[in-house]
Amino acid sequence: MLWICLLSAGFAGAQDTLPDSLFSVKLGEVVVSSKPLINYNKQSKPLSTLEEYLEQTSRVSMVKRGNYAWEPMVNSMSSERLNVTIDGMHIFGACTDKMDPITSYVDVSNLSEISVSSGQQGAEYGPTIGGAIDLSRTKHDFCNPGWSGSVDVGYESNANLFTAGAAVKYIHSRFFAAVDFMYRDAGNYKAGKRITVPFSQYTKYNLSSTLGWKLNDNNTMVASVIFDRAKDVGYPALPMDVSRARAAIASVQHLVENIAPVLRSWETKLYYNNVLHEMDDTKRPVVPIHMDMPGWTSTYGMYSKIKAEKGRHDMTFNLNAYYNQSKAEMTMYPKDTAEQIMFMYTWPDVRTTYAGVFAQDRITWNQQHILQYSASAGFHRNTVADDFGLNSLRIFYPEMNAGKNRVVLGANTSYTYRRKNMEYNVAAGYGQRAPSVSEGYGFYLFNSFDRYDYIGNPNLKNEQSIEAEAGITYKISKLKTQATVSYFHILNYIIGIPNPDVLPMTIGASGVREYKSLSAVNMVNAEWSVEYKPHPSWKTKAALTYSYGQDKQRQNLPLIRPFSFRMSLAYRIKSLELELAVDGAAKQKAYSKAYGEDLTPAYAVLNFSAGYMFFIEDHRLYLRAGVENIADTYYSTFSDWNNIPRRGRNFYVNISFAFDKKKAVKE
Amino acid sequence: MKRIIVMAVAIVSIFTYACKKEETTPVSETAGLKKVQEMANDTNTVEIYTTSGALQLGYNDVYLRIRDNATSEYAKDAAFDWMPLMHMMSMTHACPKSQVQKVAGKETLYKGYLVFQMPENASERWTLQLKYQTGGNSFTVEDTVAVPNSTRKRVTVITGTDSKKYIIALVSPETPQVAVNDFKVGLFTMENKMSFPVVKNFAIDIDPRMPSMGNHGSPNNENLSYQSADSLYHGKLSLTMTGYWKINMMLKNADSDVLKGEAVTEENEASSLFLEVEF
Numbered sequence: 001m002l003w004i005c006l007l008s009a010g011f012a013g014a015q016d017t018l019p020d021s022l023f024s025v026k027l028g029e030v031v032v033s034s035k036p037l038i039n040y041n042k043q044s045k046p047l048s049t050l051e052e053y054l055e056q057t058s059r060v061s062m063v064k065r066g067n068y069a070w071e072p073m074v075n076s077m078s079s080e081r082l083n084v085t086i087d088g089m090h091i092f093g094a095c096t097d098k099m100d101p102i103t104s105y106v107d108v109s110n111l112s113e114i115s116v117s118s119g120q121q122g123a124e125y126g127p128t129i130g131g132a133i134d135l136s137r138t139k140h141d142f143c144n145p146g147w148s149g150s151v152d153v154g155y156e157s158n159a160n161l162f163t164a165g166a167a168v169k170y171i172h173s174r175f176f177a178a179v180d181f182m183y184r185d186a187g188n189y190k191a192g193k194r195i196t197v198p199f200s201q202y203t204k205y206n207l208s209s210t211l212g213w214k215l216n217d218n219n220t221m222v223a224s225v226i227f228d229r230a231k232d233v234g235y236p237a238l239p240m241d242v243s244r245a246r247a248a249i250a251s252v253q254h255l256v257e258n259i260a261p262v263l264r265s266w267e268t269k270l271y272y273n274n275v276l277h278e279m280d281d282t283k284r285p286v287v288p289i290h291m292d293m294p295g296w297t298s299t300y301g302m303y304s305k306i307k308a309e310k311g312r313h314d315m316t317f318n319l320n321a322y323y324n325q326s327k328a329e330m331t332m333y334p335k336d337t338a339e340q341i342m343f344m345y346t347w348p349d350v351r352t353t354y355a356g357v358f359a360q361d362r363i364t365w366n367q368q369h370i371l372q373y374s375a376s377a378g379f380h381r382n383t384v385a386d387d388f389g390l391n392s393l394r395i396f397y398p399e400m401n402a403g404k405n406r407v408v409l410g411a412n413t414s415y416t417y418r419r420k421n422m423e424y425n426v427a428a429g430y431g432q433r434a435p436s437v438s439e440g441y442g443f444y445l446f447n448s449f450d451r452y453d454y455i456g457n458p459n460l461k462n463e464q465s466i467e468a469e470a471g472i473t474y475k476i477s478k479l480k481t482q483a484t485v486s487y488f489h490i491l492n493y494i495i496g497i498p499n500p501d502v503l504p505m506t507i508g509a510s511g512v513r514e515y516k517s518l519s520a521v522n523m524v525n526a527e528w529s530v531e532y533k534p535h536p537s538w539k540t541k542a543a544l545t546y547s548y549g550q551d552k553q554r555q556n557l558p559l560i561r562p563f564s565f566r567m568s569l570a571y572r573i574k575s576l577e578l579e580l581a582v583d584g585a586a587k588q589k590a591y592s593k594a595y596g597e598d599l600t601p602a603y604a605v606l607n608f609s610a611g612y613m614f615f616i617e618d619h620r621l622y623l624r625a626g627v628e629n630i631a632d633t634y635y636s637t638f639s640d641w642n643n644i645p646r647r648g649r650n651f652y653v654n655i656s657f658a659f660d661k662k663k664a665v666k667e
Numbered sequence: 668m669k670r671i672i673v674m675a676v677a678i679v680s681i682f683t684y685a686c687k688k689e690e691t692t693p694v695s696e697t698a699g700l701k702k703v704q705e706m707a708n709d710t711n712t713v714e715i716y717t718t719s720g721a722l723q724l725g726y727n728d729v730y731l732r733i734r735d736n737a738t739s740e741y742a743k744d745a746a747f748d749w750m751p752l753m754h755m756m757s758m759t760h761a762c763p764k765s766q767v768q769k770v771a772g773k774e775t776l777y778k779g780y781l782v783f784q785m786p787e788n789a790s791e792r793w794t795l796q797l798k799y800q801t802g803g804n805s806f807t808v809e810d811t812v813a814v815p816n817s818t819r820k821r822v823t824v825i826t827g828t829d830s831k832k833y834i835i836a837l838v839s840p841e842t843p844q845v846a847v848n849d850f851k852v853g854l855f856t857m858e859n860k861m862s863f864p865v866v867k868n869f870a871i872d873i874d875p876r877m878p879s880m881g882n883h884g885s886p887n888n889e890n891l892s893y894q895s896a897d898s899l900y901h902g903k904l905s906l907t908m909t910g911y912w913k914i915n916m917m918l919k920n921a922d923s924d925v926l927k928g929e930a931v932t933e934e935n936e937a938s939s940l941f942l943e944v945e946f
Contacts, residue, residue, distance in 0.1 A: 289879070336879065339879055343908055395847050395885065395905045395907060444907065507880060507883075
């Protein structure tokens with residue numbers, strides 16, 4: 001697996017306990033505990049939003065519709081082609097316009113790790129085409145009894161962003177309790193050249209708590225909840241804002257470890273989550289018609305996962321299932337108040353039931369050859385529970401049934417060969433996915449990018465992907481370099497195709513697109529990275545990414561990342577660290593005009609940050625300050641909705657105080 | 668708490684349903700109908716019913732029963748002839764109407780339709796004259812009937828390019844749904860003030876729009892065509908959301924010449940021939 005681990009050390013633990021592993025595949029095994037994601041050693045801006053953290057990983061790019069709730073893409077594929085989970089839990093955004101990707105309902109303060117997997121390597125928790133993002137919650141253990149905690153404060157000049165957080169943890173040898181809270185409040189941000197972007201404000205609260213019991217030496221129970229609430233969120237790239245978005249995410253987990261020599265661990269989790277999303281246009285000065293667009297999802301789920309080892313074999317079995325309800329409405333208020341209100345279901349109360357199994361075996365010979373193979377099979381059922389909604393869809397599909405069953409299959413194999421300083425990796429995979437709720441059952445969903453109303457299609461075939469990946473890594477003491485290329489041949493690629501016979505519903509829309517399948521598309525993602533440490537105090541990194549995506553007629557697909565680069569130079573002496581970084585992309589020539597894209601010019605922005613750490617007895621005070629977009633460049637990237645500009649120059653300061661009242665240390 | 672309320676409602680509904688079931692046997696002749704009014708003479712009282720309990724502008728299914736004033740028995744052998752009349756200040760005219768026939772499966776219930784093409788007002792009223800035979804004798808009752816104006820256009824009177832007057836009336840959907848609705852319309856021509864026969868084998872193109880929301884339309888509608896079974900025009904009407912819909916129409920004769928109405932385009936927001944629904 002390609003694990004991109006965004007942390008190593010935290011407030012409470014010692015520094016850099018994460019072994020600086022030689023090869024990426026090995027990282028998958030690393031179990032990181034008691035380390036929050038907020039990390040002053042690795043992050044130039046530790047109190048960044050989760051989206052900013054994600055954006056730093058080279059396979060991930062973010063679709064921005066404003067300054068909040070960016071939508072992650074892996075391998076230039078977004079939400080419906082990815083498996084985005086929180087600790088293996090499925091949770092679904094409640095917005096028909098993708099204004100609330102699930103990454104917006106957690107905060108970095110809850111997380112210890114974000115693992116990004118490419119393609120079928122991400123199929124453990126469910127079917128995927130592009131890959132997976134799993135957000136791992138901070139795992140606590142029963143070591144180091146006592147109190148610990150931290151207080152974080154951050155300020156950013158651009159958008160007048162204020163961040164405040166606190167975390168407290170108590171550990172007993174048989175029990176722990178941890179609570180953390182994060183508050184973020186931002187005004188309108190300024191793009192380059194001091195141009196204010198109206199309706200880009202947001203306020204977010206996130207509260208999370210975890211309780212753990214050690215039942216005996218082998219058994220632990222962990223219960224956790226996350227409450228996330230955002231209000232008054234502006235989406236400058238969209239015609240509507242959000243008055244309220246909230247999620248409650250709860251789980252109970254039972255873990256047995258070292259059951260038998262072969263059975264290493266057995267983890268079972270039951271979970272429930274509930275999301276409410278309310279769009280709002282009352283603050284916009286001019287709207288053609290006032291409308292309310294609330295959406296709800298709730299999901300009940302479970303997984304049970306066994307890890308086993310025998311000889312050369314290292315096996316994982318995962319049984320997982322969920323039941324999801326997604327419903328969204330649209331109510332429009334005519335100017336003539338005597339007229340009846342206009343109402344429709346945009347998601348007609350769609351129930352999705354999924355149950356699947358995943359099995360993987362990894363065989364290692366002499367630490368030199370690693371063969372890994374996995375297979376998954378799942379049953380997927382959609383039902384339209386609401387007759388009103390079903391009859392609406394039958395306007396387009398008179399013959400459709402309320403229910404639809406699918407079988408979703410996947411398989412993957414990879415081989416890794418290591419020799420001296422080199423590692424070679426090849427992988428091949430096959431995967432399927434069922435259409436998302438919007439793709440299958442959406443009703444007049446307005447896409448403000450291409451300005452079409454989208455209609456779901458319950459008769460879509462499963463999308464299928466055939467993928468291949470190859471990688472090579474070279475590492476010596478001062479240098480590490482890695483190149484990977486992945487190829488996806490996607491059959492029955494689901495995309496909106498214009499139907500000129502149908503009139504759009506939304507005022508100002510260009511037409512109606514119905515979700516259909518393209519027979520085949522090809523996508524390629526390539527990246528190359530290098531890390532060079534000429535001196536213990538100096539470190540330089542560079543990463544280049546290139547993507548390609550076209551259909552059979554050689555028409556460009558939308559949202560394909562142009563050639564992009566990221567470089568940094570860091571200097572560290574004692575407790576002081578300085579970093580200079582540059583981010584940029586070449587001109588996006590391969591854009592999709594048909595999907596509302598235009599040429600995105602090349603850009604490069606320069607960032608600088610400095611960090612310092614003070615030790616006060618056992619406590620620590622971290623200071624981190626910096627400037628982003630030093631030249632105040634006005635720019636937007638290929639994935640900025642309607643070319644909304646990104647932030648201009650921004651000064652920031654992050655201060656954290658971490659305290660630790662541990663009774664004894666027994667690692 | 669919510670769950671308790673839901674359960675309580677469920678239990679109550681089950682009981683009410685159970686109780687109702689007992690009361691409604693045997694099935695009444697007028698189940699599902701509401702009485703509009705009665706018209707009486709010395710021998711009989713004629714009861715007039717509709718599904719809503721009132722007459723409305725446009726198309727009305729009208730149900731009739733004849734009660735014997737002495738025995739309270741309902742006539743099973745009746746034959747009706749009816750004449751609705753509008754008493755205007757300057758003239759008197761009738762309206763499109765059907766024959767009255769016994770309702771299939773019923774013993775004492777008779778049915779026909781009336782299409783009131785104009786509403787009453789303070790000085791102009793509709794009367795309904797009912798001539799009927801029962802037990803070998805002929806009788807007449809007559810009274811005013813209330814036909815108030817409607818908020819939405821359920822009926823329209825037009826003059827075609829052939830200089831004839833036509834009446835187009837919405838028959839169904841009576842309660843529109845967000846769905847593909849069965850759309851039925853009656854088309855009549857005015858031969859003279861007293862005669863409004865059904866027009867056969869014309870065609871009516873439809874284009875439903877929502878003027879309050881950018882005048883957007885809906886897909887998969889089916890234009891109206893004549894069905895001899897009920898002498899009405901049948902089509903499909905797709906309504907993608909609740910609210911006010913203007914159903915723009917073009918009336919074409921058997922030679923497909925447009926007699927009235929224009930296509931809706933970017934420049935032309937609406938047809939001069941239309942009906943309306945709101946729900």
